[in-house]
Amino acid sequence: MKVEDGGMERAAVDAVAGAIAGGISRTVVSPLDVIKIRFQVQLEPTTTRLHNHHASHIVSKYTGILQATRDIFREEGIPGLWRGNVPALLLVMPYTAIQFVVLQKFKSVAASYSDGDKNPGHLGWSMAYLSGAVAGTAATVGSYPFDLLRTILACQGEPKVYPTMRSAFLGILQTRGPRGLYAGLTPSLIEIVPYAGLQFGSYDTLKRWTSAWNESMGSPSDPHAENLTPLQHFVCGLGAGTFAKVCCHPLDVVKKRFQIEGLQRHPRYGATIQIKEYKGMRDAITRILAEEGLAGLYKGTFPSVVKAAPAAAITFVVYEYMAELLKDLATSKS
Numbered sequence: 001m002k003v004e005d006g007g008m009e010r011a012a013v014d015a016v017a018g019a020i021a022g023g024i025s026r027t028v029v030s031p032l033d034v035i036k037i038r039f040q041v042q043l044e045p046t047t048t049r050l051h052n053h054h055a056s057h058i059v060s061k062y063t064g065i066l067q068a069t070r071d072i073f074r075e076e077g078i079p080g081l082w083r084g085n086v087p088a089l090l091l092v093m094p095y096t097a098i099q100f101v102v103l104q105k106f107k108s109v110a111a112s113y114s115d116g117d118k119n120p121g122h123l124g125w126s127m128a129y130l131s132g133a134v135a136g137t138a139a140t141v142g143s144y145p146f147d148l149l150r151t152i153l154a155c156q157g158e159p160k161v162y163p164t165m166r167s168a169f170l171g172i173l174q175t176r177g178p179r180g181l182y183a184g185l186t187p188s189l190i191e192i193v194p195y196a197g198l199q200f201g202s203y204d205t206l207k208r209w210t211s212a213w214n215e216s217m218g219s220p221s222d223p224h225a226e227n228l229t230p231l232q233h234f235v236c237g238l239g240a241g242t243f244a245k246v247c248c249h250p251l252d253v254v255k256k257r258f259q260i261e262g263l264q265r266h267p268r269y270g271a272t273i274q275i276k277e278y279k280g281m282r283d284a285i286t287r288i289l290a291e292e293g294l295a296g297l298y299k300g301t302f303p304s305v306v307k308a309a310p311a312a313a314i315t316f317v318v319y320e321y322m323a324e325l326l327k328d329l330a331t332s333k334s
Contacts, residue, residue, distance in 0.1 A: 009330060014104050015097040017322035022096030025314040026088050031081035032307035033088070035068045037154045039300030040256040043271040043292065046299050061269050065303050076158055084154035087165050091146030095139045100319060103135035103200065129201030136196025140188055145181040147188070148172070151259045157269050175262060176275070184258030187281045191251035195244050199312060203240035210236060233320050234313045241312025245305050250297035252304070254284045 026033075039046050044060040062068040072080045110127050140147075149168050152161075162168035172180045207228060214227045228236070262275035278284035288296040 010104060010108075011101050013323055013326045013330065014100040017319050017326055018096040018098075018100035019093040020322050021100075021315045021318035022092040023089055024318050025311045026092040027082075027085065028314060029307045029311045030085045030088065031069065032065075032303050034072065034081055034083055034154045035062070035065055036300040036303040036307055037084075037151055037256060038062050038068060038072075038157075038269075039303065040253045041155050041260050041273065042269070042299065043273070045292070045295075065306070068303075080158075083156075084150045084152075087146050087149040087153060091143050091150055094146075095143040096315065096319075098142050099135045099139035099196070102138045103131050106131040106134050126201075128204035129197040132200025133193045133197035135200070136192040137189060139196075140192045141185075144185055144188065145169075148181060148183060148259050151256055152263060155256075155260055155265070156263060157265050159266060161263060161265065183261065184255040187251050187255040187258065187284075190281070191248050191255060195248040195251075198247055199240050199244035202243050203236055203312075203316060206236035206239055207233075230317055230321065233317045237313035237316035238309045240316075241309040242305055244312075245308035246301070249301050249304055250285070253288070253297055253299055254281060257284055257288075 039062055042060065042062055046060060046063050062071065069081070076083070107127070110131065149165055149172075152168050152172075153165065156162065162171055169181075176183065210232050211227055214232075257273055257278065261273050261277055264272060278287060285297070292299075
């Protein structure tokens, strides 16, 4: 059986390879994701930590990656650094499965209408960007409630507001209704279009540049196969993940604020974001700028990039490896 681009067999390969890649990547970088979320939902500054809790100044719970890691480990133990990982896996595995299936299908269709090279892997940067944006949008809508549950479980701290994913799900339905499961979807979609587009577009561009460099160094050229090593796939994914995350981080901050509206955490975690705190995305951005400055929109950028870059790299490397392995297995059975 030949695994054709755009066919059902190829879709199954992309779904399985994407789910495995997403699951492995997400588990590896979970601690950085927890820290990033704690920064993003903290209304207080993340640059100065006052040890005198009786001072009249604002006291910030988290101010740096190492300090946050120590505090979470001391107060919540090792499980605290993987808090919300189960719903995150339930989010990431279908998300990456949907994303890679839609991505490859879109690229295959686009290549079939191309006047030039019909290879889906050889599309121009603009089509690679568009295919990534379409894939990211489909994956986001299909898996969003798990993203919201992951965020709430990751940021609640101790004592827990919701001890389990089920209690969080029921609590959201009770306090915010079914629409509460999609709180923050609008900024999420506005974020994912440029983010996924930039990530996949720059990844394809970096792969083409690297492939051309390999050919200039004497590597054999094969129009139907890539000549990149696993390390080169990793570096291309690292660069793509970093570039996309830095560009789109403020929208992720806004999304997280909407997702945890009304969550009553212990006062030591800082001010609570009340339900209907922000009237809309524009109001949220305006309020954050007015009350927290430009830095407020970039809270958690460093752990976010430190997480997103290797996460993207791991995802792309595992996906490329698993896709080739599954295609070889499918072909050998034909």
